[in-house]
Amino acid sequence: MKHRRLGVLVWVLTIALMEGIANAEPSGREIMQAVYDRPQGNDMSGTLTMTLFDSNGKERVRVIKQWIGRYGRVDKKLMIFQSPADVRGTSFMNWSYKEEGKEDDQWIYLPALKRVKRISAEGKGDYFMGSDFTYDDLGDRHPSEDNHTLVRTERINGEECWVVESIPKDPRYMYSRTVTWVSKEKRVGVKRDFFDRRGTHLKTLNVRSVEKIEDIWVLMEVEMHNVQKKTSTRMSFQNVSINRGLPESIFSERTMVRGVE
Amino acid sequence: MREHLYRSFLVSLFILLGLTLLVAEEGSDREGAIVNGYGRTKVGVFLKNGDYFLSENTLDLRFRYNTRGAAFYSNVVLYERTGELETPHLRELYMDLKDDSMDLRIGKQQVIWGKGEGVFITDIVSPKDLTQFLLPDFEEIRRSIVGVRGALYGESSTLELVWVPWFTGTLLPRKDSLWAPRQPFPVVPTILTEELPQFSLDSSSFYARYSYLGESVDMSLIGGWYWNDTPAYTVMSKTISPGVGLMDLTIQPEYYRVYSIGFAFAGTFGPAIAKAEGAYVGDKRYQGNPIVYPRGYAEKNGIHYMIGADYSFKGVTMGVQYIQEIILDYEKDLLSDRLKNMMTVALSRTFFQDKLKVELFSYIGLDNKDALVKPKLTWNGIDSVELFVGAYLFINNTGDFGQYHDRNGVYTGGKMSF
Known part of the structure; x- marks a missing residue:
């Protein structure tokens, strides 16, 4: 009888332990690393439509052709403005490195100056072409640059999400913290709140549409709302192609000046 | 003469467009025509008396026709200044032949080199229009050259060779212009019509640049053997009176050959972009005291360099450059100082989603x-x-x-x- 009771206890404990293992949540760092490491394809190209809304809701539209390629330790991005007329032909190129702490290389080409100019990576805190996205918001921030804590799990827009708070290790960083809702199913962030250096809520990024293309989850429409300035920027992607074998040579001075033909 | 030149431009335009269509690959996209440009009006007054010094309407019209293997581009500008319509100005007109690893650009074009802002140290190919001093936008300060530019592309590097068979000089303000500079001569000289280089193959200019754009650093090396685009003033006659000195001076602007080698550099160093540019210019003519120098100048070598940095902080983009020009083997009777020191400062900031x-x-x-x-x-x-x-x-x-x-x-x- 004694042995039987002991057997039941061991069984119950084993099941409880197994359930515990099955339900154990990953750490905040593990979640953000999984988001960073998720398959994104070797290259991607498409048309980006950026709509800027001012505080009165008046909109301005920019159309940009975008190419992204991943080549070993370097991620390369090229953007060429198609419209409006006064910025047509302006191009921006960014090379981002996997190494911790290594600054990005960035260049801009302004048709009026007819010259490619290297620009400061410290300008990553600057807003990209008048939008509510900083240059840094548009890149993949390495998880090692922040301390991450899993705060809770929450259902948002029908998706089960981890909610992760990230506090930058560098106190000079433009945000004091960010809170990200990560889809458990897709391993992509679907919402992020940004807090300014004083700890006040500054912006919210909402992912409006995610599509699976070539077995890869792609953010097709995102909107950044600046709650302090009451301005918004919506970015939507069209004609997205993935893994088409983009040659590395297109991420060059020549392409910035002449465009991709 | 002007009419003849204008007709020549139009003929060139149609020839180049025809050639572009001819070399377009079979089946390539022939719907690549793009027309763009701008219209602008500008008016300016002097602070001291409210007189107008600028009243200008501009139509800048650009046409590009792209095909898979070639492109045609023209940029025609019409200026109306103080109510008078000037002859249409053809800023650029060229044909591009393109391949995976090389380009060839033939025609009237601007070639912009260097890393500095508002300074022209290794930017030795395109001359300038200084008729309004340094006031217009830099795009409008530059003049085009007529020539051939070939570029060979490597993984991260480019080799450019430029051949300019037809000399184009820098435009200087007329002597009755608001922006005519003070003459450095001890008496007001009589200036004869400038002497231009002969239009022949012998008077060609040649330029080369090797450039690299890559991880952390961009750099380029340049060289050129070319006609200096600003003239030296050659003394044609002078009258010297004992006890009084120079009484009368007649000079003639004369273009001459120089050679130059140089470098340009820009690199990311922490939060800043460091940049530098330098050139050694040989056989440059420096004006001297006409009493001492029979031809009015001395041929010397010179060094011209810039060091600077760009930085962006809280949305403000800042740029600082220090520029120095050195005359080597200096002689005290030259009209310029041995050293010339200058700085530039640039600041910019946008507000309200780049509206301001x-x-x-x-x-x-x-x-x-x-x-x-x-x-x-x-x-x-x-x-x-x-x-x-x-x-x-x-x-x-x-x-x-x-x-x-x-x-x-x-x-x-x-x-x-x-």
Whole structure:
């Protein structure tokens, strides 16, 4: 009888332990690393439509052709403005490195100056072409640059999400913290709140549409709302192609000046 | 003569367009025609008396026709200044032949080199239009050359070779212009018509650049054997009176050959972009005291360099450059100092989702403590439409900038791109 009771206890404990293992949540760092490491394809190209809304809701539209390629330790991005007329032909190129702490290389080409100019990576805190996205918001921030804590799990827009708070290790960083809702199913962030250096809520990024293309989850429409300035920027992607074998040579001075033909 | 030149331009335009169509690959996209440009109006007044110094309407029309293996481009500009329509100005007109690893550009074109802002150290190919001093936008200050530019592309590097068979000089202000510089001569000289290089293969200019753009650093090496685009003044006759000195002087602007080698560099160093540019110029003519130098100048070698940095902080983009020119083997009777020191400062910041841009560019002469300060405010509240207001402020009353101290002005205008 004694042995039987002991057997039941061991069984119950084993099941409880197994359930515990099955339900154990990953750490905040593990979640953000999984988001960073998720398959994104070797290259991607498409048309980006950026709509800027001012505080009165008046909109301005920019159309940009975008190419992204991943080549070993370097991620390369090229953007060429198609419209409006006064910025047509302006191009921006960014090379981002996997190494911790290594600054990005960035260049801009302004048709009026007819010259490619290297620009400061410290300008990553600057807003990209008048939008509510900083240059840094548009890149993949390495998880090692922040301390991450899993705060809770929450259902948002029908998706089960981890909610992760990230506090930058560098106190000079433009945000004091960010809170990200990560889809458990897709391993992509679907919402992020940004807090300014004083700890006040500054912006919210909402992912409006995610599509699976070539077995890869792609953010097709995102909107950044600046709650302090009451301005918004919506970015939507069209004609997205993935893994088409983009040659590395297109991420060059020549392409910035002449465009991709 | 002007009419003849204008007709030649039009004929060239059609020949180049025809060639572009001819070399277009079979089946390539022939619907690659793009027309764009802008219309702009500008008016400016002097601060001292409210007199207009600028009244200008501009139509800038650009046409590009792209095919898979070639492209044609033309940029025609019409200026109406103080109510008079000038002859249409063909800023650029060229044909591109393109391959995976090389380009060939034939025709009238601007070739822009160097890393500096507002300084022309290794930017030795395209001459300048200085008829309004350094006041217009840099795009409008540059003139085009007529020639052939070939470029070979490596993984991260480019080798460019430029051949300019037809000389184009820098345009200087006429002597009755508001922007005519003070002459350095002890008497007011009689200036004869300039002597241009002969139009022949022998008088070609040649330039080369190797450039690298890559991880952390961009750099380039340049070289050229070319006609200097600003003339030296050769003494044609002079009268010297014992006890009085120079009484009379007749000079003639004369272009001459120089050679140059140089480098340009820009690199990311922490939060800043460090940049530098330098050139050694050989056989340059420096004006001297006409009594001492029979031809009015001495041939010397010179060094011209710049070091600078760009930095962005809290949305403000800042750029500082220090520039020095050195005359080697200096002689005391030259009219220029052995060293010339200058700085530039640039600041810009946008507000309201880039609708408002505040910018300032300043040249500072360190030897005479003079400066040209160009603040500008641009409102871009509607896409493709700009309204702007700016000023030209000259500080001190000597030096390259201070000599215009009584010409401080403000201007305003609008521009619409299409």
